[in-house]
Each structure stands twice: as C-alpha cells, then as structure tokens.
Amino acid sequence: MAAPFLSVSDLSVRFDTDAGSFAAVDGISFELARGEILALVGESGSGKSLTSLSVMRLLPPAAAMTGTIRIDGTDVTTLSRRAMQDVRGARIGMIFQEPMTSLNPVLSIARQMTEGLRRHRGMGKTDAEMRAIAALVDVGIPDPEGVMRQYPHQLSGGMRQRVMIAAALTLEPGVLIADEPTTALDVTVQAQVLDLLVDLKTRLGSGILLITHDIGVVAETADRVAVMRRGKIVESGSVAEVLENPAHSYTRGLMAAHLTLDRVMEKRGGRPPRLTAPPEEIRS
Numbered sequence: 001m002a003a004p005f006l007s008v009s010d011l012s013v014r015f016d017t018d019a020g021s022f023a024a025v026d027g028i029s030f031e032l033a034r035g036e037i038l039a040l041v042g043e044s045g046s047g048k049s050l051t052s053l054s055v056m057r058l059l060p061p062a063a064a065m066t067g068t069i070r071i072d073g074t075d076v077t078t079l080s081r082r083a084m085q086d087v088r089g090a091r092i093g094m095i096f097q098e099p100m101t102s103l104n105p106v107l108s109i110a111r112q113m114t115e116g117l118r119r120h121r122g123m124g125k126t127d128a129e130m131r132a133i134a135a136l137v138d139v140g141i142p143d144p145e146g147v148m149r150q151y152p153h154q155l156s157g158g159m160r161q162r163v164m165i166a167a168a169l170t171l172e173p174g175v176l177i178a179d180e181p182t183t184a185l186d187v188t189v190q191a192q193v194l195d196l197l198v199d200l201k202t203r204l205g206s207g208i209l210l211i212t213h214d215i216g217v218v219a220e221t222a223d224r225v226a227v228m229r230r231g232k233i234v235e236s237g238s239v240a241e242v243l244e245n246p247a248h249s250y251t252r253g254l255m256a257a258h259l260t261l262d263r264v265m266e267k268r269g270g271r272p273p274r275l276t277a278p279p280e281e282i283r284s
C-alpha cells in the first residue's frame, strides 16, 4: 500500500452519562491511502459517524476524544480551530447522506462551489467558476453552466448529491469522507453515485472513507473494509478476504441481513451467481 494519507491510531470517543463514562468509539486504528476506498461498515450505533466526525474534528462538544489522527503527516488532533478549518475542505472533503444539510438553500450553486476555491486557493471569480464548471462536468452533470445558476431546491436529489460531490472535489482533497452518501437516494441513482465515487477514486486519486451500514455497497465499491461493532473494529482486510471468508460471526450476521454470499460474489464479478430452479409452485 502507498504511504497512508490518513492514519488513525487508537481513537476513542467517550461520553459521560448518568451511568458513568462510555466509549462510543473504543481504541480503533486504520489507515487510508490515496486512490483507495476503505469502507467502515457496521449497524446503527456502532460508532461509524463519530469516527468520521473525529477525522473532521467536528465532534459534538460533549464528546471527549483521545488518540492520534494524521492527515498527510500532520497530527490534526493538536491543531487550533482555525488551522483545522484550512485542513477541512483543502485536504479533506466530506459528503453526507442528505445534501441539503451541507448545501445552503439561499445561495446559488455557483456561489457555493466557488467559495472554497476563493478562500482556500485565493482564486479570482472567473477562475473559480471555470474550475467549478470542470468539477460539475467531472461528476457527469450535463448542463454545468445552467446548474451553476440554479439553487439547491431546483435540483433533483441525485443531482444535488452530484453537486455536493463536485463541490467537495473542487479543492482536490486527498481524502473524501462519504457518510452514507446513497442512503437517501433511489436504487438507480444510488448505483450511479457509487459508480461515480469509484471513477473519481481512479481518476483523481483521492482516498475515500466510505461510511455505510450496507454491506452490498461495500461489495460493489470498496477496496478494503473495516467492520465496526460497539465502537471497536472487529474485523478488517481486503473486501475479497472479508466478504468471501468472514472470520467474525458479527460480519456474517451483517451479510445475512443484507446480502447472500452469492450476491456478493456476483456483484464483485468473482463467480457467476448460482442458478437455482424456481420453486414448483411458480413454475408454469
């Protein structure tokens, strides 16, 4: 593997409750290189989102974080808020499940897409607009100039998701964190957005940390996977290793809940799906 762009070691996130302190993320470590997709998978409450928020240093104030997070060699856990603002956007991009939470409803797409370029890269208006249009083309938007003039509510959910990805990519971050990026989309658009992430990883060489509860998404998209349960990583490795031969009963449970092994293999093109005869009663 190439030198990791993102390296997380012994990360814990604790909350104090009436019943005492509990670790929602409990001593996890992982690395992500440019040009690869690492999926963090696990059921609701396993600590995936708190992990991605830790990397962005956007944890809620009640959370107490320990451990080390290096981005391109810099330990971001010790950076000031201001220095961290420069790292976010410039070196890490983030896309969420619901684009409306990160797109501002009262600003045109042009304004939102050029803001980061002007602030972090010191670009003039025209250069920033040209870069933004190129990013919209990159994510497969057919009429980029038209979309630049529009407002978020004028776009479909799938288009908004593409715009959010394009906005994150204008600054060519080394890491893109995608937290359940397709959960709110219908199945066809979901597949298009996943294809887009794989394509961007290859073309732009960004590393992608993909947070998902859906092992089918992992099978289709990721290179490596780390399986989280109750704040810990219980299993990790290449997607082929982990999904074809899951060592942990929890991983097998997750797979059974979402996908049969045959479907995993079929999605990965590893082996043809088993052709089972339809049951007697539905044969004509």
Ligand SMILES: Nc1ncnc2c1ncn2[C@@H]1O[C@H](COP(=O)(O)OP(=O)(O)OP(=O)(O)O)[C@@H](O)[C@H]1O
Binding pocket: 015, 024, 042, 043, 044, 045, 046, 047, 048, 049, 050, 051, 060, 062, 213
């Ligand atoms: N502000 C908070 N105060 C107390 N506990 C919290 C807080 N935020 C999250 N938690 C707890 O931390 C645990 C992990 O939450 P997290 O959101 O990271 O899970 P997740 O795996 O991303 O789940 P989901 O898929 O539902 O988003 C959960 O048990 C959650 O209840």
